[in-house]
Amino acid sequence: MALVRDLQLVRDATEIPALREVVREAVIRAMFVRDERALPKDVVHVLRRKADVIVTVKDDLEVREVVRVANGEVSTVALGRPADEFHYYRRTLGVGKDQPWGVATAPTLLQTYDWIVPPQGGILVELDGLTDLELDGVNYVAKLGAGAKWKALYDRAAEAGMFPAVFPSVPLDFAVGDGIVGDAKFRSYRATYASAVYDVRGLAGNGLRVNCGFEYVPNVATGYNLRDLAVQFGAEFLVPTVLWMRLTARPKVVKNLTYAFDDAAKLSAAVDKLTRSGRALLWANVSDDRGWSLVHGANAAGPLMLEVGIGGTDAALAARTKAIEAAVAGFTAKGEAPLPWDGSEQAYAARSEKLARLLFVGEVVTAAKNVGAAIDRVRSLGESKGVRAGVFASAMDTGQAYVIPYFDAAREPLRIYDLSRGVADLAKGPGDSVLDSRLAHLWADDPNYRRRVEILFRLEQGLDAANAIEPPATLAPEPVELFPGEQ
Amino acid sequence: MANRLDYTYRRLVNVLGPDRVARGRFETFVYGHDFAAIPKAAELQFKFEPDFVVLPRTTEEVIRLVRMQPETLLPLVPRGGGTGLYGGAVPNRGGVLVDFRRMNRVVRVDAATRTMIVEAGCTWQEAYDRAWAAGFFLPVYPQFARGSTIGGWISSGGTGLGSYKYGNARDLLLNLEVVLADGTTVQTGSDRLDLGTSHANLGPLFCGAEGTLGLVTRATLRVYPRPEEIRPLAYTVPSLDAAMPAYRGMASLPVVPYHVALLGRSHLEFVKAVRLDAPEPAPTVLVVLEGTKDELAEGEKAVDELMKGEGAGRLDAAVAKALWEDRGYLYPSRRISQGLVICEGIVPLNRFADALEAVRDLQDRMKMEVAVHAALVDANSVALYPYFLDDEGSTIPGARLGFVVKFRDLVIDLGGHPMGVGLFMVFNVPSMHGNASRFFRPIKEALDPENRINVGKMHEIRTRFTVPGLRRIPLTVAALPLRVLGGVKRITRDKFVRRYEAGGRR
Numbered sequence: 004m005a006l007v008r009d010l011q012l013v014r015d016a017t018e019i020p021a022l023r024e025v026v027r028e029a030v031i032r033a034m035f036v037r038d039e040r041a042l043p044k045d046v047v048h049v050l051r052r053k054a055d056v057i058v059t060v061k062d063d064l065e066v067r068e069v070v071r072v073a074n075g076e077v078s079t080v081a082l083g084r085p086a087d088e089f090h091y092y093r094r095t096l097g098v099g100k101d102q103p104w105g106v107a108t109a110p111t112l113l114q115t116y117d118w119i120v121p122p123q124g125g126i127l128v129e130l131d132g133l134t135d136l137e138l139d140g141v142n143y144v145a146k147l148g149a150g151a152k153w154k155a156l157y158d159r160a161a162e163a164g165m166f167p168a169v170f171p172s173v174p175l176d177f178a179v180g181d182g183i184v185g186d187a188k189f190r191s192y193r194a195t196y197a198s199a200v201y202d203v204r205g206l207a208g209n210g211l212r213v214n215c216g217f218e219y220v221p222n223v224a225t226g227y228n229l230r231d232l233a234v235q236f237g238a239e240f241l242v243p244t245v246l247w248m249r250l251t252a253r254p255k256v257v258k259n260l261t262y263a264f265d266d267a268a269k270l271s272a273a274v275d276k277l278t279r280s281g282r283a284l285l286w287a288n289v290s291d292d293r294g295w296s297l298v299h300g301a302n303a304a305g306p307l308m309l310e311v312g313i314g315g316t317d318a319a320l321a322a323r324t325k326a327i328e329a330a331v332a333g334f335t336a337k338g339e340a341p342l343p344w345d346g347s348e349q350a351y352a353a354r355s356e357k358l359a360r361l362l363f364v365g366e367v368v369t370a371a372k373n374v375g376a377a378i379d380r381v382r383s384l385g386e387s388k389g390v391r392a393g394v395f396a397s398a399m400d401t402g403q404a405y406v407i408p409y410f411d412a413a414r415e416p417l418r419i420y421d422l423s424r425g426v427a428d429l430a431k432g433p434g435d436s437v438l439d440s441r442l443a444h445l446w447a448d449d450p451n452y453r454r455r456v457e458i459l460f461r462l463e464q465g466l467d468a469a470n471a472i473e474p475p476a477t478l479a480p481e482p483v484e485l486f487p488g489e490q
Numbered sequence: 491m492a493n494r495l496d497y498t499y500r501r502l503v504n505v506l507g508p509d510r511v512a513r514g515r516f517e518t519f520v521y522g523h524d525f526a527a528i529p530k531a532a533e534l535q536f537k538f539e540p541d542f543v544v545l546p547r548t549t550e551e552v553i554r555l556v557r558m559q560p561e562t563l564l565p566l567v568p569r570g571g572g573t574g575l576y577g578g579a580v581p582n583r584g585g586v587l588v589d590f591r592r593m594n595r596v597v598r599v600d601a602a603t604r605t606m607i608v609e610a611g612c613t614w615q616e617a618y619d620r621a622w623a624a625g626f627f628l629p630v631y632p633q634f635a636r637g638s639t640i641g642g643w644i645s646s647g648g649t650g651l652g653s654y655k656y657g658n659a660r661d662l663l664l665n666l667e668v669v670l671a672d673g674t675t676v677q678t679g680s681d682r683l684d685l686g687t688s689h690a691n692l693g694p695l696f697c698g699a700e701g702t703l704g705l706v707t708r709a710t711l712r713v714y715p716r717p718e719e720i721r722p723l724a725y726t727v728p729s730l731d732a733a734m735p736a737y738r739g740m741a742s743l744p745v746v747p748y749h750v751a752l753l754g755r756s757h758l759e760f761v762k763a764v765r766l767d768a769p770e771p772a773p774t775v776l777v778v779l780e781g782t783k784d785e786l787a788e789g790e791k792a793v794d795e796l797m798k799g800e801g802a803g804r805l806d807a808a809v810a811k812a813l814w815e816d817r818g819y820l821y822p823s824r825r826i827s828q829g830l831v832i833c834e835g836i837v838p839l840n841r842f843a844d845a846l847e848a849v850r851d852l853q854d855r856m857k858m859e860v861a862v863h864a865a866l867v868d869a870n871s872v873a874l875y876p877y878f879l880d881d882e883g884s885t886i887p888g889a890r891l892g893f894v895v896k897f898r899d900l901v902i903d904l905g906g907h908p909m910g911v912g913l914f915m916v917f918n919v920p921s922m923h924g925n926a927s928r929f930f931r932p933i934k935e936a937l938d939p940e941n942r943i944n945v946g947k948m949h950e951i952r953t954r955f956t957v958p959g960l961r962r963i964p965l966t967v968a969a970l971p972l973r974v975l976g977g978v979k980r981i982t983r984d985k986f987v988r989r990y991e992a993g994g995r996r
Contacts (some may be wrong), residue, residue, distance in 0.1 A: 006690070141840050143741065143870045193746075197687055197694070198657055213926040217907050219838040223658055224647045224698055224909035226919055226948055227933050229926050231660065231694030235687040251869060252742030254605045279715045281781045283745055315744030326784060368683050370603065401712055402604045403684055435603055437680065439688035450675045455690040458676065458937065462695075465932030479655040 005107065005118040007239050007463050008440070010456055012120045013445050018045050031445050036416040043299040049120060049476040050180050054107065054127035061132045063204070063212055063244050069126050070242060071210045074471035105208075105474040108242050110185025111150055111215045112355075115417050115440060116449070123440035123476050128242055130180050135245075138163055138275045142219050143250045144201060149180025149243045154187070154351045156248070157344050165250040168199035170286060173363070173395045173407055174298055174343045174450040176355035179246055184238040186441075188366060188407070192284040192312070193400055196234065199249050203233040205241035208467035218247045236459065239473055254314025257285065259322060259342050262334035263305025269333035270307050271375030277311070278371045278402045280330045282323070284402040285312030288343075289374060297358055298343050304336040307378065310343070361409040364423040364439025367430045371404045377436070380429040381408040388422060495541055498562040502544055502586070505554045510545040512593065517543050521587050524572045524579050525634075526914060527829040527880045530890030535963070536913070537954035538580050540567065540587035547592045549667060549707045553807065555588060556705065556942065557673035562586070565945045568612060570642025572586040573634040575832055576912025578646065578971050582946050583954045589639055592859065593707060599624040603682045605664055606713050610641025610706045615818075617711070626713035627780075629656040629748070636818055641706040647698025648909060649836070649873055651817055654740075654866050655748045655780075656714075660697040667708035668696060671938035681710045695933075700911060702944040703937040717780040720748070723793055724810035725802035726772045730864070731843035732756055733775060736800040737740040738839065740777070741869035743796070745789030749778040749865065752872070754846075755814070756861040760823040768811050775802065776813050798857070820863065827879035833894050834909035835901030839866070848900045849876050856893055857983040878984070890984075892976015895969050916951050917968040 012197065016044040019028045033041040037287035060066045063392050068307060071077045107122035109129050133148030136155055140163045145156055154176055169189035171177050181187035182196045183203065189196040202216030216222045216230035216463070229431060237243050264270040270289065288310045309331060313323055328337065344351070367377050378394050385392025398404040408426055410417050423442045430438035437443070444452065467473075502511045512518070522538035532538075541564060546552045559566060566584035571704075572579055581587060590611035597607035599621055606628070608617050614628070614635035621628040630652040632638040643650070644666070649658045656662070665679040678693040685691040696703060727733040730752050740747055758771035775797065779789045794804065824830040837845045846862065853860040853876075862876045876897060880890050898908035898918055907922050908915065920927045930949035938945075946952020951963040 142838055186823075195686060198661060199552050207929075208927070209928075211925040211928070213929070215925060215926050215929075218905065220836045220906045221649075221658070221867060221909075223649045223836060223867070223873075224834070224911075225907050225922050226698060226700070226911045227703075227930055228647060228660070228694050228698045229923065229929060231697070232929075235691070235694065243836070248867070249870065254742065254744060281715055281717050281785075283781065315788070319744050322784055322788070326782070368685070370683075370689070385740060400714070401684060435682045435687070437683060437689065439686075444689065452689060454676050455678065458670075458692060459690050461936040462933065465936040466929055468932070 004124070005120060005473050006444075007460060008120045008123070008473055008475050009118050009441060009445070012046070012049060012478070015478045016043075021135060027448065028446065031119075031442070032420055035420050035442065045258065045478045049478065051122065052121055052123050052476075054122040055124050057127045057129060059129045059132045063206065066128065066206045066242050066244055067210060067212065070106055070208065070471055073125060074208055074210055074469040076210055082457070089443045105471045107473050108184045108238050110171070110181045110187070112175060112181055112185065112187070112359070114173065114175060114186050114188070115365055116414065120476050123474055125474070130184070132179060133244055134181070138250075139219075140165070143252070144219055145248050145250055146218070147179050147246050147248060149183070149246060150178045153179050154344065154348055155176050158348065160250055161253065164253050166253045166285070168194045168249045168251050169196050170344060172288075172397045172405060173358060174351070174355065175358055176352045179248060180243050183234060183243050188405065190397060190399065190405070192286050192398070197231055200230065200234050200246055201249055202230065203237055203243050204245040204248040205233070205237060205243040207241045208469040208471035213241065214220065215241075216247070236463070239463050241472060250253045256317055256320055257312065257314045257342065258320060258324070259340050260311045260313065260327065261304070261338045261340045261407075262309040262311070262331050263303065263336040263337050264307040264309065264333065265305050266333070267307060267375030267378045268303060269374055269375075270309060270378075270480060273309060273331035273333055273368075274374050274398050274404060275372040275402070276330045277327070278398055278400055280326070280328070282327060283313075284400070287311050287398040289394070289398070291393040293376070293391070293393045294395050298354065299340055300354075304338060309334070310340065313344075335476060362419065363407060363409050364416055364419060364426050365384055365438050366477075367406040367408070367426065367436055367438055368405060369404055369430070369436035371398050371402050373436060374398070374404045377406040377429070381406070381426070384408075384422070384425045384429055385410060388425065390422070494562070498564060498586075499542065501558055502542055502555075505558065506544055506546060506551060510547070512543040513541065521569065521572075522580060524574045524577060525830075526575055526577050526580070526912070527831045527891065528577070529891065531888065531911065535953045536582045537584040539580070539584065540581045542586045543585045543589055544586055545589050545592040546773050549669065552588065552669045552705055552707055553673050553675065556669050556671065559942045560940070565941070566943050568641070568645070568705045568944060570639030570645075571613065571634065571637040571879070573632070573638045573642065574700075574910065574912060575644060575834065576908070577587040577914045578912035578947065579642065580913060582913055582952055588705060590639060590707075594639075596620040597708070599626060599713065601625070604713055604715075605681065605710050607681060607708065607710045608640050609708050610639060614638055614640065614643060615626060621713045622716060624838070625716050627716045628660060628662070628711065628713055630662055633818060633820055640709050640711075644697055644709060645699060645701045645706060646910065648957045649867050651749050651794050654750055654868060655746045656826065660694055662711045663693045663697065663709065664712060665710035666693050666696055666706050668704040668706050670704045671940060671942045675707075676704070679710070684712065686888070700944070700948060702934060702948045704943060706836050718782050719786055720778060721786050721790065722776060722778045722782040722810040722814035723790060724805040724813055725775045725777070725797045727775055727797070727800060727802045728773070731771045731846050732804065733773075733797075733800045734839075734843060736775070736802070737842070737866060737872070739796045740866065743789060743791065743792045745779060745781060745785050745791070747777050747789070749776075751776040751817075752864040752866070754862040754864075757863040760861040764822045764826060769805070769813065772807070774813070776810065778814060821877065823861075823879060827881055829880035830877060831880050831890060831894060832875055832877040833897045834872050834873065834875055835898060835906055836867055836909065837901055837904045837906035839870050839872050841904040841906070842872050845874055845901065845904055845906075848904070849874070849897065852893060852896055852900070856890075856979050858890060858893060858979070859984045860893070873909070874901070882885060888972065889975040889979035892979055895972045896976060911948055913947050913951065916949070917965045919949065920965060
C-alpha cells in the first residue's frame with residue numbers, strides 16, 4: 004500500500020495553483036500510463052525508480068533486520084548502496100532522513116493494478132514466506148502469517164468445524180495480509196475485514212515489534228484505535244507480519260442457495276428486500292453468467308445469479324429457504340450450488356489464476372437497491388469501449404452493496420486508465436455511490452477527502468518518524484547547468 | 491490571572507451569550523466530576539473544576555470556541571453526559587469545559603440510505619427512540635443510554651447492548667463531523683455510505699480517542715430495519731462459570747443472539763437489597779433474540795436446548811422481560827452509598843472462569859462487597875463489570891480504588907484488556923499496548939500539536955501544576971498510591987449492603 008506516496012507525488016506534481024485544475028488530470032494520466040514525454044524529468048526519475056533489493060522474509064526477526072537497515076540502525080553497505088546514500092548515519096545525524104529510501108511491502112496478489120509511484124529504491128519485502136497458520140479451536144481465533152493464504156485458513160477452519168469470519172468478494176487466491184498491504188476485499192453478509200481482524204503485529208519504522216490490537220479479544224475502549232489504524236493504513240507505517248483473525252462456528256448444515264434473474268432491476272429489488280428482511284444470512288453474492296461459470300465451472304441458469312448462504316439445521320433451513328424465496332421474488336430459476344471456496348487448494352489456485360487474468364479496476368460501493376443499475380452501467384461501459392464486461396458483487400445486512408466490475412481486457416496502462424475512469428464516472432450515476440480505487444481518489448478532488456489526506460500525511464510522519472516505511476518520493480529539481488560541457 | 495479570566499469570560503459571552511457560559515462555583519463544581527469516584531486527595535494534584543462551562547448549540551459556535559483558544563490559552567475539555575468512569579471528560583487543569591448537551595438534535599433519519607444524522611449531545615436513548623419511531627432500529631447503545639451522549643460514547647469507543655450481534659459503536663459509524671484543534675472541521679467519512687477502509691476514512695481514529703483529538707459535533711450512524719420482535723429469555727444456572735459450554739454454544743446457534751448478559755448472584759443481591767420486586771438472587775443468563783418471528787421461534791428452541799444441557803432452569807417470560815427492561819438501571823444500589831465504582835474489562839471467553847475466580851479472590855483479600863455482571867462481546871470474549879459501593883468520606887478515602895487497579899491488572903494478565911483510559915487509568919496504556927503505546931503521542935501531536943484539546947491524558951498524566959518536575963505524573967508511579975491504599979484496605983471489611991439490609995430497607 005502506498006497511498007501516501009501516490010498522493011504526495013500527485014500533490015507535488017500538480018501544485019501550481021493556477022494550473023491545478025487544468026493539469027491535474029492530465030498529469031495523473033501521464034504518470035499512470037508512464038507518458039514520459041508529457042512529464043517533467045524529476046517525475047520521470049521518480050517513476051523509473053525500482054526497489055534495490057527484493058527480500059522474501061520468513062519471520063518477524065528477518066523483517067526487523069530489514070527495517071533496521073532502512074532506519075539506519077544497521078549499515079546498508081551490504082546492500083551495495085553508494086556512500087552518499089549510506090544510511091548508517093541516518094539516525095544518529097539525521098542525515099538522509101529525507102532520502103526516499105526505505106522498506107516497502109509487496110502484496111502476494113493484487114486484484115487491480117499497481118500504485119502509480121513504485122517503491123523508491125530500498126528494500127521490497129515480499130510476504131510469501133510468512134505462511135504460518137495456527138488455529139485456536141477453543142478461542143475461535145486463527146493466528147496467521149501475513150502471507151498465509153485465505154484458502155488455507157478456510158480449509159483448516161472447515162476441518163475444525165468453523166468458518167473464517169469473512170470471505171473474499173472475488174474468489175481469488177489472496178493472502179490474509181493482502182487486505183492490508185494490497186487491495187483484497189474480504190467481507191461476509193454481517194462482517195467486514197476490519198471487524199474480523201483482532202490484532203495486527205508488525206515492525207514499525209523504529210525497528211520495534213508492535214501489536215496493534217489484542218490477540219484474543221476485540222480492541223474496545225483502549226485509547227487510540229490502533230487496530231483499525233493498522234488494518235486501514237498499516238502498510239504506511241509498519242510492515243505487517245502476523246494477523247489474528249476471528250473465526251465463527253460453521254453451522255451443521257450450510258447451503259448456498261442460488262437464484263437466477265434475467266433482469267437487473269428485479270435483481271436490485273430482490274437484493275434490497277433481502278437486506279431489509281432481518282434474516283440471518285452468511286453471504287449474499289451476485290455475479291453475471293460469465294463470472295458464475297468462471298467460479299463454479301458450470302453454466303449459469305440465467306444472466307444474473309444471486310447466491311445466498313444460510314446455515315442451521317435441516318428442519319429450520321427449509322422454513323428459512325421459503326422465507327428467502329419470498330423476499331427475492333422475481334427470479335426465473337432457483338437451485339443450490341457448492342460453496343465457491345470448497346475444493347482443493349490446487350483447484351482454487353488454478354481458478355484464481357483464470358480470474359486474475361480479468362481486468363479489475365476497483366469496486367463501486369453503493370446501496371443494495373442500486374446493484375442492478377450499476378450492473379447495467381458496467382455493461383454499457385464495456386460495450387462503448389469494445390470490451391466484454393461483467394461484475395461480481397456482494398451485499399451486506401447494512402443495505403450496502405459492493406459491485407466489482409471486471410473487463411476482458413489486457414492489463415495495459417492506457418486501457419486500465421480509460422476503464423477505471425469510465426467506472427469512476429458511472430459510480431457518480433446511480434446516486435449514493437463511490438468508487439473505491441486508487442485512481443478514483445486522485446480524480447475526485449473532493450475537499451473533504453483532501454482534508455482527510457492532509458491528516459493522514461501528518462499521522463504517517465508521526466508514526467514513522469524514521470521515514471523508513473514506504474518513504475515518499477521527493478521531486479528534486481534537476482540541477483541547472485550554468486556552464487554546459489565544462490567539468 | 492483574574493484579568494485574563496475576566497477577559498475570557500467576556501469573549502465567551504460574546505460568542506455564546508450570557509445564558510450559555512457559566513463560571514459560578516456551583517456549576518463548575520458539578521462539572522468537576524463524571525461517574526468516576528475521585529478521592530478528595532486527588533484535588534491536590536488536579537484542578538478538576540473548569541474555569542468556565544460553555545454550552546454551544548452549533549458547530550460554528552464550537553469552531554469559534556476552538557479558534558479563541560490561542561487567545562485564552564485555556565484547554566478545552568469536551569463533555570457529553572458525563573457518564574465516563576475514568577475522568578476522560580473531567581479537566582485536569584481547569585480550562586473551558588464544552589458541554590455538548592445543547593447540541594442534541596436528531597437531524598434526520600434517512601430511510602433511503604438507512605442512516606441517521608445526530609448531533610453529538612443527543613442521548614442514545616433519544617436517538618434510539620427517534621429511529622424506532624421512523625421504523626428503524628439503532629442496534630447498539632451503551633448501558634447508560636439515558637444519559638450517555640452520541641459523541642461521548644463514540645469517543646469512549648465502548649461496547650454495549652447489542653454488541654454481540656452488531657459490533658460496537660465503531661461498526662455503526664459512517665461519518666463524524668469533528669472540529670479539530672486548528673479550528674477547522676473534517677468529515678471523517680460519508681453521510682450516505684460506509685466508506686469502510688477506503689477514501690481515507692478517519693472515523694475509527696476518533697472512536698476511543700476520548701475527545702483528545704478533536705471535538706465531535708455530529709455523527710452519522712447506520713440504522714437497521716426495525717425487527718419484528720425482540721424476545722428476552724432468562725435462565726438460572728448453577729454458577730456463571732459452570733455454564734461456559736453454553737456461552738460457547740451461542741456462537742453456533744442458527745440465530746445469532748442479539749445480546750447475552752450474565753448476571754451474577756452478587757449483582758442480583760445488590761439489586762434485591764434496594765428493590766423488593768427484583769428477581770431472587772441466583773446466577774442468571776439473559777439471552778435476547780431479535781429478528782423475524784419465525785427465526786426467533788427457531789432461535790428460542792435452540793437456546794432452550796443449549797441452556798438445558800447445562801442444567802439451567804428457564805425463568806418466567808415476565809421475569810426475562812423485566813430484566814431486559816431494566817437494562818438501563820443496572821445499579822439501583824447506588825442510592826445506598828455515597829459513591830459507586832464500576833470496573834470494566836474484556837477477557838477471552840475461555841478465561842472467563844479464571845477471571846471470575848480472580849475477582850472473587852481479590853474481593854476476599856480486600857474484604858469488599860463486589861457484585862459482578864458481564865456480557866458476551868462476541869463469540870470469543872466477554873466483558874466483565876465488577877462494581878462496588880464506595881464512600882468518599884470514609885476513614886481511608888480511595889482505598890477501594892485499589893480494587894480497580896488490581897482488577898485491570900488481572901484482566902491484562904488473562905489475555906484481555908481493561909476498558910477506558912481517561913485521566914486516571916493512563917498508566918495502563920503501556921501495559922495494554924506494549925511498544926505500540928509509543929504511537930499514542932505522535933497521533934496526538936499530529937492532530938493537536940499545540941495541545942489545545944483535552945490535554946494531558948491518553949499518553950501522559952498532566953497535573954494542575956506548571957512547574958517542571960510537577961507538571962506530569964510519570965506513568966510508572968501513577969498507580970502506586972492506589973496500590974498502597976488497596977493494601978491498606980485489607981484491614982477493614984465493607985458492609986454497605988449487609989448493613990442496609992439489616993437496618994431494613996428504606
